Amino acid sequence: MKIKINNVEYSAKIGETILDVCKRERIRIPTLCAYKNLNREAVCRMCLVEVNKSDSLVTSCSFKVCGGLEVTTESERIQKARKVSLELLFADHAGKCVKCRKNRRCELQNLAEENKIDNFHFVPKKDEIGSADELDLLKDNRSRLVFEDNNRVITRTTEYCISCRRCVNVCPTQEFGLSRRAADTVVGTPYGKELDCIFCGACVRACPTGALTDHGDIVKAQDELDNLNKLAVAIVDETVLRNIADEIGGLPAGDVSGEVIGYLHELGFEKVFSLSFGLGKWIESAKEKMENRKRPIISDYCPSVAIYVKKYFPSLADNLLGVPTPDDIMARYIKNEYADKEKIDADNIVVISISGCLAKRKTKGRYLDHVMSPSQIGRMVRVKKIGKVEKGKFDHLAKEDMHPDAYSMNRKGGVANALSSGISDARAASGIKDIKRILEDMDRGNAEYDFADLMVCDGGCENK
Amino acid sequence: MDNIKIITEHWDKIDPKKIADYVAVGGYETLRKFVCEADPASALQEIKKSGLLGRGGAGFPIGDKLELVASSNKKEKYFICNLDESEPGTYKDREIAKNNPHLLIEGIALASLIIGAKKAFIYLNGNYEEEEEILECALSQSIENGFIGEGILGSEYGLEMEVFQGAGAYICGEETALLNSIEGRRGEPRLRPPYPTDKGLWGHPTAIGNAETVSNFPWIIKNGGAEYSRIGSADSPGTKLYTLGGSVKNTGIFELPTGISIRDLIQKSGGGMMLGKEFWFAQIGGASGRLVLENELEEKLVLKKGAKIPLGSGAVLVVDKTVDIHDMILSWTGFFRRESCGKCVPCREGTFRLFEIAKRMNNGKMSERDKAAVSDILWALENTTFCPFGKFSATAFRDTVEKLNISNS
Numbered sequence: 001m002k003i004k005i006n007n008v009e010y011s012a013k014i015g016e017t018i019l020d021v022c023k024r025e026r027i028r029i030p031t032l033c034a035y036k037n038l039n040r041e042a043v044c045r046m047c048l049v050e051v052n053k054s055d056s057l058v059t060s061c062s063f064k065v066c067g068g069l070e071v072t073t074e075s076e077r078i079q080k081a082r083k084v085s086l087e088l089l090f091a092d093h094a095g096k097c098v099k100c101r102k103n104r105r106c107e108l109q110n111l112a113e114e115n116k117i118d119n120f121h122f123v124p125k126k127d128e129i130g131s132a133d134e135l136d137l138l139k140d141n142r143s144r145l146v147f148e149d150n151n152r153v154i155t156r157t158t159e160y161c162i163s164c165r166r167c168v169n170v171c172p173t174q175e176f177g178l179s180r181r182a183a184d185t186v187v188g189t190p191y192g193k194e195l196d197c198i199f200c201g202a203c204v205r206a207c208p209t210g211a212l213t214d215h216g217d218i219v220k221a222q223d224e225l226d227n228l229n230k231l232a233v234a235i236v237d238e239t240v241l242r243n244i245a246d247e248i249g250g251l252p253a254g255d256v257s258g259e260v261i262g263y264l265h266e267l268g269f270e271k272v273f274s275l276s277f278g279l280g281k282w283i284e285s286a287k288e289k290m291e292n293r294k295r296p297i298i299s300d301y302c303p304s305v306a307i308y309v310k311k312y313f314p315s316l317a318d319n320l321l322g323v324p325t326p327d328d329i330m331a332r333y334i335k336n337e338y339a340d341k342e343k344i345d346a347d348n349i350v351v352i353s354i355s356g357c358l359a360k361r362k363t364k365g366r367y368l369d370h371v372m373s374p375s376q377i378g379r380m381v382r383v384k385k386i387g388k389v390e391k392g393k394f395d396h397l398a399k400e401d402m403h404p405d406a407y408s409m410n411r412k413g414g415v416a417n418a419l420s421s422g423i424s425d426a427r428a429a430s431g432i433k434d435i436k437r438i439l440e441d442m443d444r445g446n447a448e449y450d451f452a453d454l455m456v457c458d459g460g461c462e463n464k
Numbered sequence: 465m466d467n468i469k470i471i472t473e474h475w476d477k478i479d480p481k482k483i484a485d486y487v488a489v490g491g492y493e494t495l496r497k498f499v500c501e502a503d504p505a506s507a508l509q510e511i512k513k514s515g516l517l518g519r520g521g522a523g524f525p526i527g528d529k530l531e532l533v534a535s536s537n538k539k540e541k542y543f544i545c546n547l548d549e550s551e552p553g554t555y556k557d558r559e560i561a562k563n564n565p566h567l568l569i570e571g572i573a574l575a576s577l578i579i580g581a582k583k584a585f586i587y588l589n590g591n592y593e594e595e596e597e598i599l600e601c602a603l604s605q606s607i608e609n610g611f612i613g614e615g616i617l618g619s620e621y622g623l624e625m626e627v628f629q630g631a632g633a634y635i636c637g638e639e640t641a642l643l644n645s646i647e648g649r650r651g652e653p654r655l656r657p658p659y660p661t662d663k664g665l666w667g668h669p670t671a672i673g674n675a676e677t678v679s680n681f682p683w684i685i686k687n688g689g690a691e692y693s694r695i696g697s698a699d700s701p702g703t704k705l706y707t708l709g710g711s712v713k714n715t716g717i718f719e720l721p722t723g724i725s726i727r728d729l730i731q732k733s734g735g736g737m738m739l740g741k742e743f744w745f746a747q748i749g750g751a752s753g754r755l756v757l758e759n760e761l762e763e764k765l766v767l768k769k770g771a772k773i774p775l776g777s778g779a780v781l782v783v784d785k786t787v788d789i790h791d792m793i794l795s796w797t798g799f800f801r802r803e804s805c806g807k808c809v810p811c812r813e814g815t816f817r818l819f820e821i822a823k824r825m826n827n828g829k830m831s832e833r834d835k836a837a838v839s840d841i842l843w844a845l846e847n848t849t850f851c852p853f854g855k856f857s858a859t860a861f862r863d864t865v866e867k868l869n870i871s872n873s
Contacts, residue, residue, distance in 0.1 A: 177650075
């Protein structure tokens with residue numbers, strides 16, 4: 001069918017929403033609650049548009065297209081609606097940006113800048129209120145605050161939360177929900193329990209603000225990087241380099257590995273090793289382990305899968321492959337063989353893996369000191385105000401450093417492919433829904449295959 | 465016709481805990497006739513002919529709603545009686561449940577059988593404890609006597625009925641939030657479409673009717689829709705339970721035809737103002753209702769959509785000039801700041817900021833900054849919220865600012 005958006009005709013399919021069409025046609029509509037293909041909650045009211053079928057503003061994320069529809073995406077009324085909503089959100093948010101981990105990387109902040117929010121008239125100025133009112137304001141704001149970071153992986157701060165519900169909808173194991181109502185609404189865990197999930201990190205990636213961030217061991221890591229007595233070593237997958245570049249910002253498209261390694265050197269990493277060495281070692285020890293493992297084997301290359309199986313299918317825990325992550329294997333190698341070869345005391349080596357995978361942080365063994373995410377590296381670069389850098393190169397642990405099979409392991413089915421010599425029949429799945437089906441099958445004893453290659457993130461590993 | 469009583473006729477004359485009392489005054493006769501003659505289609509026609517509009521506040525024609533569900537060929541359907549009644553100043557539905565629960569149960573049974581539902585719920589406000597006891601008692605008696613359950617009065621009709629008590633949230637009076645509440649989800653409105661008549665409770669077609677609305681059913685089916693449509697105003701016929709409160713001599717529930725003027729309600733039923741009190745304004749339809757000044761008292765009270773003064777739930781609060789308007793504003797904004805479900809941004813944050821501004825008001829005076837803020841927030845509540853709650857929460861504040869002129873005093 002044909003619909004008109006801002007007086008231009010576009011074709012649209014039945015069942016599509018206005019936002020779907022606009023995204024395809026690259027017509028800008030701001031959104032805070034709509035995210036990828038999640039439920040359209042229509043709660044942020046950012047995407048309001050005018051249509052000829054209704055006198056009132058409608059949410060483009062939920063309004064289905066129909067023949068003869070005419071849409072206007074920019075008008076004074078729409079602009080006002082966005083502005084007031086943003087100002088209302090900022091009334092609770094003003095002045096917090098500077099200390100926020102997502103500062104300059106925040107969707108709310110970007111929208112506020114885009115819409116020129118400079119008016120904070122919902123919050124009284126100091127001389128406009130009496131001391132009693134001031135106490136009252138504080139109390140209301142405090143009662144909403146939930147802070148938790150005991151799990152070493154994910155930090156939750158409802159102070160920055162705008163109740164967009166992305167985390168509620170994106171979480172594969174439904175850890176989040178809403179409690180209380182009206183302005184006291186809090187997004188959190190049932191009964192306010194500590195977060196104890198599979199740490200796949202989907203919520204952290206989805207959060208538009210700084211309410212859900214990866215755990216901030218940045219201060220300790222920073223100290224160790226600055227300590228001249230210690231040898232700081234980075235382990236980084238080559239596919240992650242691009243993400244680090246994006247987090248640093250200002251780097252050209254294409255291959256920027258040299259520049260990124262340069263930044264890492266500048267941050268205090270004396271050595272930068274490619275994870276492919278670890279991937280090769282991982283395949284070696286996986287092949288060894290497989291020989292006397294209970295079949296069907298469940299690949300725990302994805303550390304979230306290991307946590308998931310232990311938590312929800314404890315009877316299948318013995319079927320897990322049981323090989324530490326490539327990062328852990330590599331860290332162990334560095335602190336033993338490499339330390340011996342270079343004649344360095346292992347206690348003076350700090351091994352930091354740079355990876356977007358949060359579960360690695362949860363499962364990391366004692367040899368790996370820290371796992372840092374690309375966004376944390378980006379933040380450190382900004383904090384240190386590092387400008388131009390010299391290009392760097394990967395250091396090598398051994399001559400035959402690159403394993404040819406290593407590169408495609410993150411793809412769905414990649415692990416089974418890399419280990420194919422020891423497998424007769426494999427199943428590959430990504431996303432909790434499919435994983436659950438396979439594990440249930442296995443639990444009932446219906447598995448007719450001997451290897452299950454499972455990845456928690458939809459469409460393959462998101463280790464970026 | 466002016467004195468006709470449909471719902472309150474037997475109040476105070478029968479014992480709500482004795483089904484025999486209700487049967488003695490002709491109760492359940494309509495249900496008996498319905499199941500014997502077995503003709504849901506013509507009963508539906510009578511309801512449609514009566515022109516009965518929903519008494520919950522929105523004023524949607526109940527006949528049309530029932531027809532939408534009745535015409536669906538899905539097997540599983542539900543009828544829900546909305547007795548969440550939480551509009552401040554409104555207590556008509558609880559009085560129905562308290563004084564004549566069997567009339568309500570008969571009405572629900574008729575509505576359910578008309579649409580072909582096998583199960584009906586009474587969604588009761590969580591704060592109504594006494595009413596819950598009475599309704600449970602009445603329901604078990606009507607089951608014992610064969611009016612509800614398998615094979616009603618020996619016919620092939622069957623209906624299961626259950627009292628479901630919510631937790632007393634205002635928003636759960638909204639149809640889709642009510643459905644969420646029964647399903648065990650968070651009490652907040654759903655996106656429409658789909659409408660409940662299409663995909664309601666657990667995804668099945670569901671008709672939801674206010675308790676007062678369905679209490680009219682036995683009378684309409686017994687006496688005919690045409691007869692009912694002659695009562696009261698032509699565009700929203702019937703009688704209405706008015707909850708009159710405030711500074712009048714007689715407060716309470718009055719059953720009167722629709723279309724009477726506000727002045728008549730206050731003067732004739734309310735007996736005029738209390739001694740020594742001077743009329744300032746009246747609020748029509750609860751905390752979410754419009755304010756009416758002296759010069760608008762001739763306005764007729766009708767339920768029709770788009771009426772100048774929407775009757776809403778039928779609450780009329782009369783306010784005299786000794787009342788501190790600041791207290792009123794605190795009460796309104798405090799109520800909505802507490803009862804917003806917290807789903808969409810403008811309502812969650814807007815009601816919160818309005819209450820804060822109300823607290824800062826000094827004898828009804830606002831700072832220039834707050835005036836600008838109020839104007840923005842009210843606009844956002846009226847134009848950008850997820851459900852009508854936002855608009856409701858802005859009405860009284862808007863009228864206060866515009867009609868009572870308090871901020872300039």
